[in-house]
Amino acid sequence: MKPYEKILNYMWKHEIPKMYEVLPKKKKKLSILLQEERPTILQRSNKKIFVKKEELQYVASLIPAYFYEQVKLPFIFQQREDYYVFEGTKLENLIIEKALDLTDHSPYLLMTYTPRSFYHKYQITTLRKKLSTLVILIFTFSR
DSSP, X not given: OOHHHHHHHHIIIIIHHHHGGGSBSSOEEHXXXXXXXXXXXXXXXXXXXXXXXXXXXXXXXXXXGGGGGGOEESXXXXXXXXXEEEOSOHHHHHHHHHHTTSOOOOGGGGGGOOOOSOBOHHHHHHHHHHOTTTEEEEEOOOO
């Protein structure tokens, strides 16, 4: 094995997994987070993400209470080259588009809704200003 291959193998085994420690162990439902006095989400590294109540209330204001059970947080985006891909449900995608003022589609009509396949950096910047504790960005690598 060549020296640079050893370094790459080390990085794949040890360093890159550390980058994903910011991901949640398990996403939490919006309905549960709204009930918590100090809402938190546990990361893979066992650290807590303290979620701002105002952000939860903002997300809740975008959809009827009927849908709170179906929304799992945080919102996770994968960066690919010069755009971001959202990894979530149609309903969660609809919430993001509503937060960015990109749609006024009703969640009751999800069958007719076609979510975006990607978001631009300026859109993610705007979203992170509104939902700083509810948006996680990860980077993807192909081996």
